[in-house]
Amino acid sequence: xxxxxxxxxxxxxxxxxxxxxxxGQCHRLYEAxxxxxxxxxxxxxxxxxxxxxxxxxxxxxxxxxxxxDVATEAEIYAAxxxxxxLLRTDVTVTVTGHRESIGGANGPxxxxxxxxxxxxxxxxxxxxSVEVCDFFGGGGQPRSEPRLDFVHLLAGFGGPGDDxxxxxxxxxxxxxDDPRAFLVAASRAVAVVLSGDTSRINAIVxxxxxxxxxx
Amino acid sequence: xxxxxxxxxxxxxxxxGEAAVELGVVVGGSLSQGLDVRLTGNGVVEDAxxxxxxxxxxxxxxxxxxxxDLSLESADGHLSSNIAHADAAMAEVLSGTGxxxxxxxxxxxxxSVGEEEPQPARSLPAHxxxxxxxTNEDVQMIFGEDDATHIYIGSPLDMEDTRVCLDLQELVxxxxxxxxxxxxxxxxxxxILLTAIAQRGLATHLIFDMHSEYGWQATSESGxxxxxxxxxxxxxxxxxxxxxxxxxxxxxxxxxxxKIGLDEIEPEDxxxxxxxxxxxxxxxxxxxxxxxxxxxxxxxVFLGMDADAMAGLAAEGEHAGVLGALRRKLRDxxxxxxxxxxxxxxxxxxxxxxxxxxxxxxxxxxxxxxGDDQTAYVLVANLITRRIxxxxxxRTEEALASGGKQPDPLVITIEEAHRFLSGxxxxxxxxxxxxxxxxxxxxxxxxxxxxxxxxxxxVLSQVGTRITCQLDNERDVDxxxxxxxxxxxxxxxxxxxxxxxxxxxxxxxxxMPVVVRTRDYQDFATEMAMPGYGRTPVGPGDxxxxxx
Numbered sequence: 006x007x008x009x010x011x012x013x014x015x016x017x018x019x020x021x022x023x024x025x026x027x028x029g030q031c032h033r034l035y036e037a038x039x040x041x042x043x044x045x046x047x048x049x050x051x052x053x054x055x056x057x058x059x060x061x062x063x064x065x066x067x068x069x070x071x072x073x074d075v076a077t078e079a080e081i082y083a084a085x086x087x088x089x090x091l092l093r094t095d096v097t098v099t100v101t102g103h104r105e106s107i108g109g110a111n112g113p114x115x116x117x118x119x120x121x122x123x124x125x126x127x128x129x130x131x132x133x134s135v136e137v138c139d140f141f142g143g144g145g146q147p148r149s150e151p152r153l154d155f156v157h158l159l160a161g162f163g164g165p166g167d168d169x170x171x172x173x174x175x176x177x178x179x180x181x182d183d184p185r186a187f188l189v190a191a192s193r194a195v196a197v198v199l200s201g202d203t204s205r206i207n208a209i210v211x212x213x214x215x216x217x218x219x220x
Numbered sequence: 221x222x223x224x225x226x227x228x229x230x231x232x233x234x235x236x237g238e239a240a241v242e243l244g245v246v247v248g249g250s251l252s253q254g255l256d257v258r259l260t261g262n263g264v265v266e267d268a269x270x271x272x273x274x275x276x277x278x279x280x281x282x283x284x285x286x287x288x289d290l291s292l293e294s295a296d297g298h299l300s301s302n303i304a305h306a307d308a309a310m311a312e313v314l315s316g317t318g319x320x321x322x323x324x325x326x327x328x329x330x331x332s333v334g335e336e337e338p339q340p341a342r343s344l345p346a347h348x349x350x351x352x353x354x355t356n357e358d359v360q361m362i363f364g365e366d367d368a369t370h371i372y373i374g375s376p377l378d379m380e381d382t383r384v385c386l387d388l389q390e391l392v393x394x395x396x397x398x399x400x401x402x403x404x405x406x407x408x409x410x411x412i413l414l415t416a417i418a419q420r421g422l423a424t425h426l427i428f429d430m431h432s433e434y435g436w437q438a439t440s441e442s443g444x445x446x447x448x449x450x451x452x453x454x455x456x457x458x459x460x461x462x463x464x465x466x467x468x469x470x471x472x473x474x475x476x477x478x479k480i481g482l483d484e485i486e487p488e489d490x491x492x493x494x495x496x497x498x499x500x501x502x503x504x505x506x507x508x509x510x511x512x513x514x515x516x517x518x519x520x521v522f523l524g525m526d527a528d529a530m531a532g533l534a535a536e537g538e539h540a541g542v543l544g545a546l547r548r549k550l551r552d553x554x555x556x557x558x559x560x561x562x563x564x565x566x567x568x569x570x571x572x573x574x575x576x577x578x579x580x581x582x583x584x585x586x587x588x589x590x591g592d593d594q595t596a597y598v599l600v601a602n603l604i605t606r607r608i609x610x611x612x613x614x615r616t617e618e619a620l621a622s623g624g625k626q627p628d629p630l631v632i633t634i635e636e637a638h639r640f641l642s643g644x645x646x647x648x649x650x651x652x653x654x655x656x657x658x659x660x661x662x663x664x665x666x667x668x669x670x671x672x673x674x675x676x677x678x679v680l681s682q683v684g685t686r687i688t689c690q691l692d693n694e695r696d697v698d699x700x701x702x703x704x705x706x707x708x709x710x711x712x713x714x715x716x717x718x719x720x721x722x723x724x725x726x727x728x729x730x731x732m733p734v735v736v737r738t739r740d741y742q743d744f745a746t747e748m749a750m751p752g753y754g755r756t757p758v759g760p761g762d763x764x765x766x767x768x
Contacts, residue, residue, distance in 0.1 A: 189312055196317035200295040203318060207310055215309040 017096065017129045019046055022122040024100065025158075027052060029129040031094040035059065038096065041172025043132040043140055046123040049104050051114065051132075051140055053159060055169040056097030068092070098129070099169065101155040102140065114140060116154035137180040141187075151187050153194040160198045167205060170195070171212030178213075188213050240352040243268055244323065246276060246345055254288060254326040254709060255344065257351045265290075265321040271713045271724075271735035273354040273376045274325055278345035281330045284338065284354065284362060284732060288709035289324035325351065326709045328732035329362065338362055338731055356382045362731050371416035373409070374723065374736030384725070384736045388416060391685055391729040392423040392629050395655045395665040397637075399672045399700050400689025405720055407433055408446075408741045409687055410668050414633065415452055415744070418582050423629040423664075425449075425582040426573065426608065428601045430591040430635040435459040435584035436472050447745045449584060458576050460569065462558045462600065463588020474586065476572055480600065481563030482519040482554065484570060487511045489603050490550075492640075492649050496595050497553075503546040506538050519550055520561045556596055570607045577608065577630060598639055605632060606650040613661045630663045637667040638674030647676075655679040673699040685727035690717040706733070 016036055021028035027046060031037050037057045038044055045051050061068045068091075071081050082088055103119035105112035132140065142152035159170040174191045178184035192213060196206050242260070249255035255276065259265050268287060276283040295318045327345075329338040338361070359382045366372040370385035391413070398413070400406045411434060417423050427434050427449075436448040436459060450457045450472075461467045461474035487507035490497075494504050510518040525533070530547075534540040553559060563569075576583050585604070590596035612627055619626040632654065634640060640651040654663050656679065667683065669675060673695040681703050691697050697714055701707035704726055713735055714724050726733035 192309075192313040193317045196313050200318055201297070203296040203299050203314070206313065206318060207307075210307075210309055210313050213309075215312070 014130045014133060015128050016044075016131055019123055019125055019127045019129060020095070022046075022125060022127075024118050024120075024122045026055075026100060027098040027123065027129075029096045029098060031096065034089050034092050034094050037094050038131045039172070039176070041169055041174075041176050043101075043137050043173065043176065044096075044098055045130050045132055045136065046098070047127040048111070049106065050100055050119050050123045050127075051102040051104075052098035052100045053155075053169060053173045054096050055099040055159075055166065057094065058097075059092060059094045062091050062093050096129070099159060099166075101158050116140075116152055117158070134180050137177060141177045141180060151181070151190050153191050156191065156194045157198050160195060167209050168212065171209050174213060185215060188215050240275075240355055243274060243351045243353055246347055246349045246351060247322070248347070249324070249344070251327070251341070251344055254324045254706075255285070255351075257287075257323045257325050259321040259323055260316065267378075268321070268323050269377060270716055271377050273359065273379070273734060274351050275354050275358050276325065276327065276345045276349050276351050278330075278349050281332055281343065281345070283327045283341055283345055284329040284331075284358065285325045285327040285341070286709075286713065286733065286735070287323045288326045288706075288712050291322050291324070292319070293322050294319040323351075324709070326706050328706075331361075336361065354379070359384060363734070368420060369422070371412065371420075372739060373412065373725070374738040377722075377735055377737060380737075384730075384734055386413075386685070386725070387729045388413075388420060388422050392417060392631055392664060394684025394728050395667065395682055396685045396687070396727070396729075397667040397669070397672070397680070397683040397700075398687045398689075399669055399691060399696070400723070401670050401692055401696075403720070404689035404691075404717075405723070405738060406668055406670070406689055407431075409689070409723060409738055410434070410633065410666070411446070411449070411741060412739070412744055413666065413687075414631075415449060417631060418449065418453055418456065423631045424577050424580060425584075425631050425633065426577060426605075427582070427584045427633040428597070428635065429584050429586045429633075430597060432466065432470070432586045432588055432591065434633075435474075435586050436467070436470060446741055449582065452745055453582065456580075457582045457584060459584045459586060460573065461586040461588060462590050462596070463586070466588030467586065476569070478569040478585070478600075479558055479560050479564060480603065481568055482523075482559060482561050483516040484563050484568060484603065485519055485553070485599075486603075488606065489599060492602050493595060493599055496598060497549045499546060499549050500542065502539060502542045503549070506542055506546055509538065517562070519554070523547065523550060523554060553595070553599070556590070556593075558590070558596075570604055573604055574608055574611055578627065580628060594639060597636070601634060602640065602649055602651070605654075608632075609650050609654060609661065609663055612663050616661045627662050631666050632663060633666040633668065635668045637665075637669040638671050641667070641675045641679045643676045652676065652679055655682045670696075672696050675699065677702065683727070685725070685729040688714060688717075688724045689722065690719050704733075 016038060017029040017031040019027050020030045038054050040054055040057060042054045043051065044054060071085060072078065075081055075084065100118055102114055102116040104114045142150060156170065159166060159173065174188060178187045181187040192210050192215065195209055199206050244257045244259040247256050247258045259268055268290060270287055270290060272287045274285055274287060276285065299319060327341040330341045330343065331338045356379070359376060359379065363385045364370045364387060366383060366385055369387060369389040371388055372383040373386050374384055375382050376384060398406050398410050414425055414427065414434060418425055429435055434448055435450050435457070437445045437451060450459055458475040460476045460478050462478045464474055464477045467474045487504065490499065490507045491504045493499070510522050514521040530543060533543060573583050585600070587597060612630060615627045618624070634651060640649045641655065651665060654665055672680065673693065680699060686700055688700050691700065691714065697711060701710050701714065704710060710724065710726065710733055717724060717735070721738050722735065723738055724733060724735050
């Protein structure tokens with residue numbers, strides 16, 4: 006899907022940036038990539054969507070309920086077209102890698118934190134399946150082994166972070182010829198990172214379609 | 221960090237020609253306790269067995285060792301409580317990551333890169349050194365090849381094509397032991413050793429063949445006939461028999477029917493039998509007195525005494541009761557069919573045995589029905605050995621004094637060795653002396669026994685090479701392993717030997733302990749019968765050429 010249009014994959018821009026986490030505001034309300042999706046900020050930083058939130062543009066003005074007299078939710082938006090502009094959808098991106106810049110030229114993609122966060126207003130793009138393949142090491146000629154160093158960055162959060170990790174693995178698996186093999190390999194990498202915490206490993210594995218006939 | 225796909229490529233330095241099978245990597249351990257090797261790769265856990273022979277590839281050295289223990293480990297101490305039921309997905313994810321198997325490998329030998337001669341391991345490989353199953357080349361390098369001084373004795377477990385060879389030249393330099401419970405294959409191993417040593421001309425044999433199984437053909441447990449030494453080595457072997465009838469029944473004529481003259485028995489021979497015959501210390505002392513007084517024919521004279529002569533003897537200080545008891549016991553001896561009043565002219569059996577041995581012929585002493593008669597067995601074995609040892613001692617000392625040729629090494633094989641070498645009597649019998657003084661006088665022992673715990677500790681400690689088949693009794697296992705380096709680890713190996721055709725070999729004639737599946741005796745006998753055997757290695761191809 007090399008024909009994917011860059012403009013079509015762009016969904017927002019960075020509004021808050023640190024080395025390990027970015028907050029991006031979506032250009033269109035509710036049009037955030039799914040949880041766990043691989044995204045890229047500009048051409049230098051890769052991350053996984055680890056949170057999505059929609060709220061009032063002005064935090065001091067709380068949204069009020071408007072549906073008392075209408076039949077459907079769509080009618081509310083039709084009756085109040087300004088809502089699209091008064092609300093915003095933000096995504097939280099956990100940084101999982103970056104592209105090394107060698108003398109200004111593009112170098113290899115690494116699965117560890119960049120030395121600098123991206124600048125504010127850097128555009129955010131959903132990764133195409135080709136990019137997903139490149140990042141996780143699927144596909145390619147000759148076919149390489151999965152790159153799973155990013156697991157360490159995601160596994161560190163715990164709690165809801167495990168859902169993010171599981172979601173990202175589910176999405177990444179779709180880019181592989183043998184999704185199950187990828188998921189098993191990734192789960193084993195998780196087991197190494199979370200060594201000694203079998204219940205957490207179990208919780209993550211149960212969120213993955215590894216069992217018979219699920220993929 | 222691991223990428224989740226376990227497994228390392230074949231390390232540099234792996235033997236060419238054969239892909240090394242990777243077992244795992246070193247993750248810890250010590251020289252005294254052994255290396256902890258984490259097993260990696262799929263399905264390898266059940267393939268790794270105790271006793272498997274492995275190589276560890278360090279940076280500067282290669283190490284050789286054996287797996288002495290296996291364990292299942294987990295990174296999570298609560299693994300068992302966290303996994304309530306067998307979940308296929310979790311099992312796949314956790315096996316090899318959070319839950320894994322470890323092997324304990326005892327390093328035995330090491331070689332430097334570019335150096336062929338293995339040394340005892342005195343250093344350790346670093347963490348993460350890859351561990352491989354040993355290849356044929358590795359085993360061959362350590363144990364040598366079947367040639368003029370080595371005998372192929374068996375194959376390491378799971379390495380059917382690999383040959384473990386014993387260095388026979390080293391073997392005959394010391395006393396050796398073949399141990400194992402009844403039916404574990406002691407006799408077959410012994411037969412292979414005896415034949416190989418004889419065929420290569422490394423020593424002369426004197427075999428006390430208690431159960432008549434080494435000289436002429438015997439029947440194996442599975443029912444087929446196995447060739448004896450006489451059939452394989454032909455005229456190089458003389459079979460002496462104490463029970464010619466038994467030999468005739470088995471379809472052959474012994475070369476010499478042994479008769480022992482009462483005049484050949486010395487008080488020392490009676491002393492050893494004192495517990496078997498129930499002769500008191502006073503009775504033994506009386507024997508010495510009688511011998512001093514009446515000379516060689518002391519037993520005949522004593523047994524022939526009338527009441528007056530006995531009374532006269534008692535009057536000279538011997539206790540009448542003691543003398544009476546002694547007479548009864550000596551009569552028992554006299555009643556044994558192969559005993560006769562006087563040795564045949566020309567020196568009798570002892571002389572004959574000695575002449576055969578000196579001329580380089582191997583002697584098998586068959587006991588026939590006396591094999592189960594402890595008195596006869598102990599008496600004859602001890603009587604003959606004592607005189608032969610004295611003769612060898614004399615000849616060796618003369619040769620040393622004159623700078624002449626020393627006699628050829630003699631290997632004396634005794635079965636049920638604990639009867640001669642038990643704690644109480646080992647110091648008295650000639651066998652105890654031979655075991656202790658080793659090869660000084662060119663005589664060594666091949667001890668075959670099923671109760672090694674019955675053998676005197678000091679004697680056992682002098683046994684150079686021990687070949688051990690399965691032993692059930694804990695005390696026997698401890699006795700065999702006593703003093704062996706790494707005995708604690710070997711104990712685990714020894715206690716898991718199969719009941720047949722497996723043996724643990726360690727000691728002087730081997731560079732390191734090894735568990736082998738012993739070779740097939742029929743194959744061995746066939747190979748032995750081929751022209752040129754023992755001078756050049758005979759491979760399967762040669763056999764095919766000869767036999768089509």
